Amino acid sequence: MSVQFTPVIWNRNKILYDAVLLIAVALYLYVFIRVAPAFEDVTKPVDGAILRTRAFGSCAFLMLTVILCIGPLARRDRRFLPLLYNRRHFGVMTAGIAAVHANYVLGWYFNFSPTDKYVALLSSNTSYTQLLGFPFEAFGIAALLILFVLAATSHDFWLSFLGAPLWKALHMLIYAAYVFIVLHVALGALQGPGDPIFTAVVAASVVLVCGLHFATGRMEVGRDRGEETAKASLQDAGWVVAGEVGDIDNNCARVVTLEGGERVAIFKYDGKLSAVTNVCAHQNGPLGEGKVLWGCITCPWHGYQYNLADGRAPAPFTEKIPTYRLKLIGTTVLLDPNALPPGTHVDPIVIGADA
Incomplete structure (x- = not known):
């Protein structure tokens, strides 16, 4: 039972x-x-x-x-x-x-x-x-x-x-x-x-x-000492601690607000992590409030979708959104605050690979 x-x-x-x-x-x-x-x-x-x-x-x-x-x-x-x-x-x-x-x-x-x-x-x-x-x-x-x-x-x-x-x-x-x-x-x-x-x-x-x-x-x-050293090194290089991987629900996102006010949605899906801007290219809808459906980020406002790894809308649509690099040190997620050009492919982080 x-x-x-x-x-x-x-x-x-x-x-x-x-x-x-x-x-x-x-x-x-x-x-x-x-x-x-x-x-x-x-x-x-x-x-x-x-x-x-x-x-x-x-x-x-x-x-x-x-x-x-x-x-x-x-x-x-x-x-x-x-x-x-x-x-x-x-x-x-x-x-x-x-x-x-x-x-x-x-x-x-x-x-x-x-x-x-x-x-x-x-x-x-x-x-x-x-x-x-x-x-x-x-x-x-x-x-x-x-x-x-x-x-x-x-x-x-x-x-x-x-x-x-x-x-x-x-x-x-x-x-x-x-x-x-x-x-x-x-x-x-x-x-x-x-x-x-x-x-x-x-x-x-x-x-x-x-x-x-x-x-x-x-x-x-x-291992913990090595992880703390790695986190400190990344933070010195400008990376941001975005929280613990366990805080993110499956097929959902955790939204992180950067210093300049930019909001980034970090999605967890299929044992992986990917990060994109929180702003939908259609009408600025909050992507982080949406879910991963059929393998794509789905905007909760109008259902616009984007591939998780590159932020590109599935064909025949042409919308693109910025993506971000992530690091997983132990169970801590770190985010590079520098957005990549819209549609840039970023290899997903496999949860557990670096833990």
């Missing part, structure tokens, strides 16, 4: 994303439960319920690791963006896998307890004052609750209802969930019989998540 409670239109990318994710999870669980035990050098095989508990628990941990790596990877390389677009599906599935793990834990370790299994889970170990033997279950419960809250509020309805700042702050709890899971594993599974492979996987996960975020943070700090 969408924000208006109408069915979501599933496209090919969404279906493919979820199909690959389901296949990867199913394959991991199959290998862990059916294939891996044949290679264990043990005198007594691990019980099936315990094996399934470990399979779903480790799967949830690895899935959360991948989720936390998608963001910085997408910032470093745009080819990872397709993984980012449907990351909420990944998170909901992770919560489901974690819930199955918790169900197996309750069913195997506490199902035959004389007290209620939930009460037994919370009261069987209360050694909160010591490190070794600390009730690691508490960290697992906290992480599971966070994953449930994030999964339940992943829909765009909650993004609209709570507002972007609050919704984003809420979903930053994913990092707290990861810390809780690492503590849950470190004080739980890693305290048992030595398993060098599992220990190495957990350590590598922590190093990967922390290292990737640290490296990406340093990269973005350097």
Whole structure:
């Protein structure tokens, strides 16, 4: 369902994303439960319920690791963006896998307890004052609750209802969930019989998540400094800061007034930006109040149209309007205030190419 409670239109990318994710999870669980035990050098095989508990628990941990790596990877390389677009599906599935793990834990370790299994889970170990033997279950419960809250509020309805700042702050709890899971594993599974492979996987996960975020943070700090230097250089050369690209609606314009009173309309369309004078060549209509229709700027007064790149009216019409050069530094749009002769072609700025 969408924000208006109408069915979501599933496209090919969404279906493919979820199909690959389901296949990867199913394959991991199959290998862990059916294939891996044949290679264990043990005198007594691990019980099936315990094996399934470990399979779903480790799967949830690895899935959360991948989720936390998608963001910085997408910032470093745009080819990872397709993984980012449907990351909420990944998170909901992770919560489901974690819930199955918790169900197996309750069913195997506490199902035959004389007290209620939930009460037994919370009261069987209360050694909160010591490190070794600390009730690691508490960290697992906290992480599971966070994953449930994030999964339940992943829909765009909650993004609209709570507002972007609050919704984003809420979903930053994913990092707290990861810390809780690492503590849950470190004080739980890693305290048992030595398993060098599992220990190495957990350590590598922590190093990967922390290292990737640290490296990406340093990269973005350097990029921000470079962008500020580039903006300052362009401003020294007379360019004008025209605002943020996110402030311009698709197929619409942002109108900027220059020092001499000249008004320039900066249009955003098809992932690109172009700038022309705000004055229609017909009767001086405000082009910036019009929209991009059929690939052309359309004046709201009488429907006169102009090509976005060169300000020329489509044939057989001959009207022409001045165009302007733009630069996109990060997400900031800069405008050369010097108008080009009417009909001059200016290559559109591709949004994201310089970001």
